[in-house]
Amino acid sequence: MSAHKKQGSSLNEKPGISQPEITSGTSIEQIQRFRRIQPSAQELVSGILSGNITALSRAITLIESTNPDHLAKANEIINSCLPHANQSVRIGITGVPGVGKSTFIEAFGKQLTGLGKKLAVLAVDPSSSFSHGSILGDKTRMEELVKDKNAFIRPSASGDTLGGVARKTRETIILCEAAGFDTILIETVGVGQSETAVHSMVDFFLLLKIAGAGDELQGIKRGIMEMADAIVINKADGDNIKKARLAKTEFNRALHLFPAKKSGWQPTVATCSAITHEGIPEVWQTILDYFEMAKTSLYFQEKRKEQNQFWMMETINEQLKNNFYNHPEIIAELDKNKKAVQNDEISPFAAASILLNLYKKGS
Known part of the structure; x- marks a missing residue:
């Protein structure tokens, strides 16, 4: 290939290209200053x-x-x-990784905005325990919903908070409600202790399952199923429809073995396909039936009051923890005590007692 052809190749950078005249340095500076x-x-x-x-x-x-x-x-x-705030309905959605939470939320969200609802989706992405980074890819996975003018999607990194949900998510709900969003969806990181935190800040708790996943989560299945107000078996399409129907029957049997809920609500089991949208309207109808029952019995209002009290105590605990670790004397002494514990020079309990007494004296 000749030198002339190489120079004209699209793979080579053309020399002498300057900043286009339409680019205004003043405009760039103004935008940066505004930010x-x-x-x-x-x-x-x-x-x-x-x-x-x-x-x-x-x-x-x-x-x-x-x-x-x-x-x-x-x-x-x-x-x-x-x-x-407090003028919305709050729905928690959980399920194992791979169950199709994001796809379900997009289909469900489009159903709600189609009914005239203003929807806020708070999606918590897991953070790396090594780099503490997070992909925050929920908007990418909900490419239709993200373009909906009546939907707001906020992905957040879980950070070092247990399960990725705590005070920050609770306070974000308040801001979304004040902004006029009447339906709040909270997607959890996955199945684990984060579900307890989500359950304590939502009105309705939805558990997504898939047929044929086995019993890998047998150890914690009971606790999560007891929290669920509805179980929805996703991916009930194609060759999986028969398996989904069998799973529905099995879960229905299992739910009848659990103690009655304080609300008086009998949890339901349904199948759906987030791809074909089959069963999605029925999920929303189930949620509406629950709210009608809960508000008539005043359980809805009572649960909100209990949640407010719970989050007051949680906020106190978190603030005390933050104050402790940000205290100048604790910062100065913490590393020294850590090394002493690692070298077996002092017990963990004695070191903790020393630091707590130091904090009390300095407060």
Whole structure:
């Protein structure tokens, strides 16, 4: 190949290409300066109450921040939004990895927005225990729902919080409700202790299953099934329809062995296909039936009150923990005590007692 042809190849960079004239350095600088501007708490609150998604997103970022300087501002926003919250229904969705949670949520979400609902999806992505990074790919997997003007999808990294859900998710719910979203879906990381946290902040708990998965989760299946208000067997399409129907019968039998729920609701089992949308409208009807029963019996209101009390105690515990580890004297002494414990120079319990007494004296 000649040198001339190589030079004209699309695989080679052409020399002498300068910045196009339409690119304005001033405009770039203005955009960068705008992004650096931190709006006040009241400006963000005003934006949230008017349904501004940018303001909502920035406020959620403040809530998720580990920067102590952001805590006071986040609390001010939450307190201002609280009187405008509690007007939504909150639905938790869980299931093992591979059960099709994201695909189900997209199909279910499109069903809800088609009915005129304003939907917020809070999807928690697992963080690496090594790099602490997270892919945050839920928006990619929900490519139709993400374009829906009546839907807001917020992927968040689980971080080092057990199961990826705790105070930050709870407070994000409040902001979404204040922004006018009347239906909140919370997708959990997977099956485990995170389900307990989700269950304590939602009105309805939906467990997704697939047929033919075996009993790998036998050890924790009972606890999760006891929390579930409905079990939906996903991927009931194609050659899997028969297996899904058999699984439905088995789960129905299992549910009748569990103690009656405090709400008086009898959990249901259904099949659906997030691909063909078969069974998706019936899932929403089941949820509506539950809310009608729970609100008539006043269980809905009572559960919300119990959850508020629970999260007050959880917030106290978390704040005490944060205060302890951010205390200057604890920061100075913690590593020394860790090394002493590792070298068997002191017991873990004695080291903990020393640090706690040091914290008490300095508080």
